[in-house]
Amino acid sequence: MGTTSSVASPIVLRGVPVVPGVQYAPVIRVSRLPEIQVPAGDIDEADRPAEAGRFAAAATEVATRLRDRAAHATGAASEVLAATATLAQDRAWIGAADKRIAAGAPAVRAVSEAVDQFVDLFTQLGGLMAERVTDLRDIRDRVIAELSGLPEPGVPLPDIPSILFAEDLAPADTAGLDPQLVVGLATTLGGPTSHTAIIARQLGIPCVVAVSGLDSVAAGAMVLLDGTAGTVTTDPDPTAAAKDVAAAQRNALAARQWTGPGATADGHTVAILANVQDGAAAKAARETPAEGVGLFRTELCFLNRDTEPTVEEQAAIYGEVLEAYAGHKVVVRTLDAGSDKPLKFAGHPDEANPALGVRGIRIAEGNPGLLAHQLEAVAAAGKATGNQPWVMAPMIATAAEAKSFAAKARSHGLTPGVMIEVPAAALLADKILDHVDFLSIGTNDLAQYTMAADRMSADLAALTDPWQPAVLALVEMAARAGAAAGKPVGVCGEAAADPLLAAVLVGLGVTSLSMAPAAIAAVGSRIAQVTLQQCRAAAEAVLATGSAAEAREAALARLS
Structure with missing residues (x-):
């Protein structure tokens, strides 16, 4: 680890910030499978x-x-x-x-x-x-x-805390990281909603993706990674780097001391909620100050099955989350699968463009029983646990779809809402709110569809950055419609996990923020340090910018 980079003076490499935090440490790299000579001939x-x-x-x-x-x-x-x-x-x-x-x-x-x-x-x-x-x-x-007969490829176990550089990380590698030894993460590929980003956020490892120039940095070189600014600095001044890390650690300590509930410094209430996908995750989230569940992803009990799970099977799974948050708000998202996450029993045809295909609520058109059974199971779980959940549909694009879903949900005694992921839904949020009781904005897909950019494409990661002013303009439109109707509008996409952006979202009029449990303390702490007026001033400034980078700078100038 004692080697130094061939770069003589500090160079700042820029990428897309994913998980905030600052770390100064040596670089390690993923071990790859060595070249293996395969016999050209066939075997007997x-x-x-x-x-x-x-x-x-x-x-x-x-x-x-x-x-x-x-x-x-x-x-x-x-x-x-x-x-x-x-x-x-x-x-x-x-x-x-x-x-x-x-x-x-x-x-x-x-x-x-x-x-x-x-x-x-x-x-x-x-x-x-x-x-x-x-x-x-x-x-x-x-x-x-x-x-x-070779060692399994993947992330080496460093002797000292290190920053991992990679072109991209396989999900299995990212999921196995030890945050005590891998204290920072930077990749050439990936986007803000990639597996790498999502798991790094869960583990609380500062992370920057879509960084060009990483290949020129030697293993063992000392680097400063800033997951808030989205930068990797090679060979920084050690004293200055240590000061930056110390400041970040003070902020992290303040965040760990935050106990909720969510509110700005002047007392404006903002619900801070958790994203979960099963009972175990909900129990873990209870260890944080999260006030409830803003997004319960229900896909786990459907994917990789040959047959549809029974109502009883579903109700048992949903009940675990409702029990973990007894007496608290739980928002259940109905099945969000489709051609990109195929269901073996739903019978979808292959599609040329799955992201624009039959997914989310659209599956119910060809499989009405799926939605009916799921709503029945959610209602049964609510009755069994005494915790009546809210329920929302993904991929809603029209007011007619919202009306149809709301009628089905209410027939089971459930409080209906919809996801705002399609720009059309944001543009007509006022019409949709005529039929449902709340909105939840999924910024991951909203960015993808607003910017016409595949959210998994590393080449387009700058476009799918949730700081894009066009995306935030649609968030503001939906939030304004909610305020006019007197109905809550939350954000449950990865944007809510960015403490700085979370404050901007509050300024745009969002009433709740739901995120990975690891981000809750940092977001709640940041919101508690600013006033509603500061948040509104930052939001106004951000909407006047023309790029994601300018938007970040404008927010920092008003919220630092």
Whole structure:
């Protein structure tokens, strides 16, 4: 770790800030699978069954390791590891590899060719399917390492706290990070809503993505990573770097001492809520000052199943979250799946552009029973626990869709709301509020659709930055409609987890902020340090800017 960078003086590399915080430490890099020479010829026919067995054992071992890690992780990390383990034994690519082995290919070559086949397919599909390319390549490398008797590739365990640099991180790598030893994270690829970003936020590791120039920084070089400003400074002055880290630590200490409830310095109430996906995550969130759940993602009990879960199965899962937050607000989002997160039992056709396809509430058109059963289960869970939840539909684009959903929800005695993720919904928020009792803005998808930029594309990460003034203008429009109707409007996208942006959202008129539990203290603390008038002044200044960078600068100038 004692080597120094070849760069003679400090250089500031810029990216998209994801998780706030400042760290000064040496660089470590992900270990990759070494080049493996694969015999060009085919294996004898008599040896092919044994080779197929060797491949099956390697794939099973990789999946087992990932499942073991999932069992010891929580929240998003557990979800991502479990999903990667399932992909490691996905019948499609496994079958493609088996076919090649049966034709004579050695297992290593068969794995490489089979994965390449599906990488090409997912890349062509684009949208969120393209996100799985990193997962597939990671699985390929792990299986090939197992077949070759090599150490498993991934993040090395540093001897001292270090900052991890990578082109991109496989979800399995990110989910396994030790935040005591990997104290900062910077990637060349990725966006603010990538798996890397989401898990780094859950772990509370300062993170900057879409940073160009990382390859020029040697392993062992000392760098200053600023997850608030979105910068990586190579070879900074050690004394100045230490001062920056100390200031960030003081802010972090103040955040840890915040106990809620959410309010500005002059007493304006802002509910601070948690995003969760299961009962375990809800129980963990109760250890924070979160006042309730602003987004309960219900996809976990639907994905990777051959049949629809029963009403009873769903009610039991929903009940765990409602029990964890007994007496507190819980907002349940109905199934948000689709062509990018396919359901085996829903019968969707393949789509050329999944992000603009049959997803969210649109699935109910072809599968009305799915929504009816889910609402029945949510209502049953509410009755069983004595905690009546709110319920909201994703991907609403018209007032007619909102009206239809609201009628169904009310028929089960539930309080209806909708997600604002489609620009059309923000533009017609006043019409939608004629039918529902609340709105929740999903800034991840709202940014994607407003900027016509795939949120998983590293090349477009600057466009999907939630600080884009066009995105914030739509947030303001929805919040204004809510205020006029006297109905709450929250934000449950990743934008709410940015303490500075959270203050701007309050100034725009948002009434609640829901985020990963790890971000709650920092956001609540920041809101408590500013007045409503400061938030409004910052919001006004941000809306007058023309770029995300200018918007950040304008907010900092008024909220520092």
